[in-house]
Amino acid sequence: MKNSDVCIIELKGLTKTFDDQQVLKGIDLKIYENEFLTLLGPSGCGKTTTLRIIAGFEEPDMGEVLFNGVEISAVPPYKREVNTVFQKYALFPHLDVFDNIAFGLNLKKMPQDVIEQKVKKMLSLVGLSGYENRDVISLSGGQQQRIAIARALVNEPKVLLLDEPLGALDARLRKEMQSELKKIQQEVGITFIYVTHDQEEALSMSDTVVVMKDGEIQQIGTPIDIYNEPENRFVASFIGESNIIEGNMLDDCLVKFDGFEFECVDKGFKPNEEVEVVLRPEDIDIIAKDFKKKTKIHGKVESVVFKGVHYEIMVATENRTYKIHTTDYFAPDLEVGLSFGPEDIHVMYTMGWTA
Amino acid sequence: MKRISKLSSGLYIFLCFAFFYLPILVTVIFSFNSSKSLTHFTGFSMRWYGELIQSSEIMSAVYVSLTIAVLATIISTALGTFTAIGLSKCRKVLREWTLNINNIPMMIPDIVMAVGLMILFSAASINKGYMTMLLAHICFCTPYVITSVYPKVRELDINIANAAMDLGATPWQALWKVIIPMIKPGIYAGVLLAFTMSIDDFVISYFVSGNGVKNISIVVYNMTKRTNPTMNALSTLLIGAIILITVIVNLAPRFKKTRFSKHLSKIAGVLGIILLISVLIFSYNTANLQNTLKVYNAGEYIEEALIDKFEEETGCKVIYETFDSNESMYTKINSGEEYDIIIPSDYMIERLIKEERIQPIDWERLENASNLMESILDKEYDPGNKYSVPYFWGSVGILYDKTKVDKADLKDGWDLLMNPKYKGNLYMYDSERDSFMIAMKALGLSLNTDKPEEIDRAYEWLLEQNRIMSPVYAGDDVIDNMISGNKALAVVYSGDAAYIITENPNLEYFEPHQGTNLWYDGMVITKNCKKTDLAHKFIDFFLDEKNALTNTQAVGYSSCITSAYEEMQKTDYEGVSAYTPRQGNEKDEVFKYQSQKTKEYCATLWTKIKAEGVR
Numbered sequence: 018m019k020n021s022d023v024c025i026i027e028l029k030g031l032t033k034t035f036d037d038q039q040v041l042k043g044i045d046l047k048i049y050e051n052e053f054l055t056l057l058g059p060s061g062c063g064k065t066t067t068l069r070i071i072a073g074f075e076e077p078d079m080g081e082v083l084f085n086g087v088e089i090s091a092v093p094p095y096k097r098e099v100n101t102v103f104q105k106y107a108l109f110p111h112l113d114v115f116d117n118i119a120f121g122l123n124l125k126k127m128p129q130d131v132i133e134q135k136v137k138k139m140l141s142l143v144g145l146s147g148y149e150n151r152d153v154i155s156l157s158g159g160q161q162q163r164i165a166i167a168r169a170l171v172n173e174p175k176v177l178l179l180d181e182p183l184g185a186l187d188a189r190l191r192k193e194m195q196s197e198l199k200k201i202q203q204e205v206g207i208t209f210i211y212v213t214h215d216q217e218e219a220l221s222m223s224d225t226v227v228v229m230k231d232g233e234i235q236q237i238g239t240p241i242d243i244y245n246e247p248e249n250r251f252v253a254s255f256i257g258e259s260n261i262i263e264g265n266m267l268d269d270c271l272v273k274f275d276g277f278e279f280e281c282v283d284k285g286f287k288p289n290e291e292v293e294v295v296l297r298p299e300d301i302d303i304i305a306k307d308f309k310k311k312t313k314i315h316g317k318v319e320s321v322v323f324k325g326v327h328y329e330i331m332v333a334t335e336n337r338t339y340k341i342h343t344t345d346y347f348a349p350d351l352e353v354g355l356s357f358g359p360e361d362i363h364v365m366y367t368m369g370w371t372a
Numbered sequence: 373m374k375r376i377s378k379l380s381s382g383l384y385i386f387l388c389f390a391f392f393y394l395p396i397l398v399t400v401i402f403s404f405n406s407s408k409s410l411t412h413f414t415g416f417s418m419r420w421y422g423e424l425i426q427s428s429e430i431m432s433a434v435y436v437s438l439t440i441a442v443l444a445t446i447i448s449t450a451l452g453t454f455t456a457i458g459l460s461k462c463r464k465v466l467r468e469w470t471l472n473i474n475n476i477p478m479m480i481p482d483i484v485m486a487v488g489l490m491i492l493f494s495a496a497s498i499n500k501g502y503m504t505m506l507l508a509h510i511c512f513c514t515p516y517v518i519t520s521v522y523p524k525v526r527e528l529d530i531n532i533a534n535a536a537m538d539l540g541a542t543p544w545q546a547l548w549k550v551i552i553p554m555i556k557p558g559i560y561a562g563v564l565l566a567f568t569m570s571i572d573d574f575v576i577s578y579f580v581s582g583n584g585v586k587n588i589s590i591v592v593y594n595m596t597k598r599t600n601p602t603m604n605a606l607s608t609l610l611i612g613a614i615i616l617i618t619v620i621v622n623l624a625p626r627f628k629k630t631r632f633s634k635h636l637s638k639i640a641g642v643l644g645i646i647l648l649i650s651v652l653i654f655s656y657n658t659a660n661l662q663n664t665l666k667v668y669n670a671g672e673y674i675e676e677a678l679i680d681k682f683e684e685e686t687g688c689k690v691i692y693e694t695f696d697s698n699e700s701m702y703t704k705i706n707s708g709e710e711y712d713i714i715i716p717s718d719y720m721i722e723r724l725i726k727e728e729r730i731q732p733i734d735w736e737r738l739e740n741a742s743n744l745m746e747s748i749l750d751k752e753y754d755p756g757n758k759y760s761v762p763y764f765w766g767s768v769g770i771l772y773d774k775t776k777v778d779k780a781d782l783k784d785g786w787d788l789l790m791n792p793k794y795k796g797n798l799y800m801y802d803s804e805r806d807s808f809m810i811a812m813k814a815l816g817l818s819l820n821t822d823k824p825e826e827i828d829r830a831y832e833w834l835l836e837q838n839r840i841m842s843p844v845y846a847g848d849d850v851i852d853n854m855i856s857g858n859k860a861l862a863v864v865y866s867g868d869a870a871y872i873i874t875e876n877p878n879l880e881y882f883e884p885h886q887g888t889n890l891w892y893d894g895m896v897i898t899k900n901c902k903k904t905d906l907a908h909k910f911i912d913f914f915l916d917e918k919n920a921l922t923n924t925q926a927v928g929y930s931s932c933i934t935s936a937y938e939e940m941q942k943t944d945y946e947g948v949s950a951y952t953p954r955q956g957n958e959k960d961e962v963f964k965y966q967s968q969k970t971k972e973y974c975a976t977l978w979t980k981i982k983a984e985g986v987r
Contacts (some may be wrong), residue, residue: 074534094537107535111553120549121539172539 023050025208031080033066040066042232053202055211057219058229064212068178072101100169101178106161108153114164115149121172139167159190176208195222216256228252249365253295260296260339265289272364275336277313283364293365298342300361308354318351396611403604420605429676430591437587441570444509448566452517453559460525477515486579494708500582508580509570517562524558582709584691594671594694664689665906668711671696675926682913688906712901713910718753718892719963721760730896732758737908740915743933747955751962760894761911764929766866767890767953769883776860785884786814790837798861802845804978807834813886819961822970831977838984845982867929869950881950887959
């Protein structure tokens with residue numbers, strides 16, 4: 018769901034090496050106006066480095082950063098039309114809330130009444146009106162977070178960069194801030210580039226998710242694409258939980274695994290190509306009655322764990338143990354069958370490695 | 373029980389504070405004393421404050437101390453702060469090595485640093501003076517600043533500078549508007565440390581200074597020869613200033629948000645510029661050596677107004693420096709420091725002649741030469757006074773309290789110091805040469821003997837005296853103690869005796885019949901002096917009858933000028949025998965330059981004698 022087709026930032030073949038370790042191995046990415054784009058990946062995947070290159074804190078070894086079509090990789094951060102919200106906020110403790118937010122405006126030597134007006138507007142945007150003269154150290158983590166966002170947004174950047182901004186907050190506050198951030202983004206109508214290792218955060222806020230691993234982009238897509246059509250085993254296992262099964266593509270829409278042939282919706286593979294099949298735990302149904310007639314895969318309930326909304330049930334079959342999420346309870350040691358439809362089977366190319 | 377423990381803890385704290393602050397309190401009280409004594413409060417007066425302000429030497433020392441402290445603080449704070457910030461961005465190995473090396477100057481003794489800097493400046497042939505002192509102070513202050521600032525820099529969020537730049541600040545703006553304000557507490561601590569270290573310093577300043585540039589501690593050190601309550605006045609003012617600063621530092625956070633604080637940086641800037649200009653003027657003045665004369669004299673041994681008068685008369689500038697002993701003077705000139713005129717004692721003059729460090733006096737150029745007393749000329753240390761012109765002279769003798777000492781005992785001469793009646797009631801000089809002189813004279817030997825067996829006999833005499841009498845081996849504090857009548861007997865120089873007697877009429881001075889040490893201090897012109905004309909004028913100036921009288925009145929030592937010598941016996945020192953040392957006694961001798969071997973031998977024995985006293 019892109020809001021615009023105008024590309025504001027384009028990364029071309031970025032590479033970066035720190036102390037003999039290649040952190041980025043050629044990143045190509047287009048970022049559009051008004052887009053909420055998330056760089057998602059485990060720590061060390063290069064997502065923060067990519068962000069820092071866009072902000073100007075690092076220079077790429079090779080490659081280009083185009084901003085509205087202009088190469089800016091050598092432009093210092095203070096001359097770029099982007100602003101950053103840092104992981105630990107990096108607020109200035111010697112200044113009060115007002116002066117923190119007004120920092121950038123003061124540097125631009127704006128008239129004092131304009132500054133005052135803009136700061137007030139920002140404070141109301143982040144829901145902290147009346148906090149002007151508070152000491153930033155006296156604020157809670159969530160409040161500091163909002164100040165950091167206000168401090169960045171008040172400069173009216175074309176792009177806002179957020180480096181794991183919710184990492185230091187507790188779970189409840191994080192949820193609250195997620196929707197708040199999304200709301201703010203829609204309100205100010207600018208591009209957000211968001212870095213996180215939390216897949217749930219990425220899926221719930223983003224227009225586009227970029228999954229990264231070891232300095233390389235694994236998949237770019239909408240949250241739904243990424244979740245439903247993971248392109249490889251890494252994406253599948255990193256985003257949500259899944260059962261990943263090796264199999265063979267017998268024909269278009271026909272895949273074989275665990276000794277059985279299944280109908281599916283995937284096409285375009287070579288005959289008999291080795292593939293990997295993703296079955297999401299919530300897509301599998303457990304059938305206890307007459308299952309031998311209705312299902313191909315049979316097994317025995319190994320364990321049942323209550324997870325709140327659903328049970329997580331492990332079913333041991335001849336070839337493997339399946340993980341299933343269901344709201345129904347099945348007692349351990351019960352003989353059951355597993356059922357799933359063609360649209361629940363996601364076939365991926367194998368990568369030659371195991372997650 | 374509880375009350376007792378509360379009481380005792382209160383007492384403990386009281387004693388602690390008393391221990392810390394009593395010396396300061398005494399200093400403050402006696403700065404308002406109307407007399408010169410440091411032990412008897414005779415009445416309130418502001419006399420010493422008046423003298424303090426009038427003393428150009430002290431006032432210029434205050435100026436030197438303060439400007440050096442302020443400049444060294446500013447420069448070392450800037451250096452140290454930037455270094456600390458830079459270090460935090462360095463690779464770990466480099467950072468840790470630098471920090472460890474940074475600790476070394478703080479740990480090594482001052483004296484090592486001092487000698488090192490002195491040698492460095494000499495080797496680089498940098499003229500010692502204001503600049504060298506400033507450089508040295510910057511050098512030893514900077515490590516303290518780094519040590520106090522660095523932990524604050526480490527505490528910073530690693531993204532803090534990035535955050536500032538992200539918001540549009542250039543690297544410089546990020547430094548000034550964010551980094552510096554955030555590490556302010558560390559910088560303030562560094563400033564305070566650097567300033568106190570600089571104001572406090574004596575050892576390093578003493579070694580790296582020259583050309584008459586002296587800070588407060590050097591001046592005070594040179595003044596300790598005589599009790600001088602102006603020092604108390606100066607100390608009191610310093611204490612007051614420090615209390616004021618402490619109060620301001622503690623109250624400052626309350627005025628954080630006022631308008632004043634916004635202008636503070638501008639005020640500081642203006643002050644800085646004024647300081648810099650005054651320093652440039654000062655160093656220009658000291659660097660301008662064209663028409664200057666460098667004079668090196670013992671401390672408290674001249675009427676300073678006479679120097680001003682000489683400068684007025686000749687239009688030249690006199691750089692006047694003082695030493696505390698002939699030996700330290702020798703060390704200083706040996707280290708390459710150059711002077712035009714030095715005023716050492718007889719045996720040292722002999723040594724300087726032998727080592728060809730001084731040039732002959734051109735007596736033709738001394739118009740007032742005829743004013744000199746015949747009887748003190750042409751002595752063995754400088755036959756025919758080829759190289760030296762007498763300045764003051766005197767003897768060594770015994771000062772005794774008429775109310776405590778039996779007149780009949782005086783006939784024993786030096787053996788009076790061995791009379792058990794006065795056990796624990798006498799001061800000896802803590803000087804090996806003077807003490808061995810007494811023993812040798814008591815034994816009927818020459819005080820210039822270098823025969824080990826004779827020295828051993830003198831050693832036995834002193835050792836026995838130590839056992840029988842338990843004397844106190846004292847320095848110049850004898851003067852004040854005798855004025856206060858603390859002990860019955862003391863070995864003193866005649867000039868000091870004369871002064872003490874005028875303050876305490878119960879005392880009397882005599883020179884033992886076995887003979888004593890007669891000494892002569894003389895003005896000499898160094899070999900490297902190029903302004904011989906000016907140098908001769910300076911010497912001639914002190915041979916002038918009026919000037920000589922002024923000088924002897926101020927110092928109290930016996931004048932070498934006939935008219936001044938006679939005038940003093942009729943006026944200030946009427947009836948004070950100490951002003952007129954014995955002349956013509958065959959047993960009296962002048963010190964000769966001791967061989968290094970003899971000197972070391974005596975020094976070893978002297979240490980043993982004093983150690984005996986401790987047991």
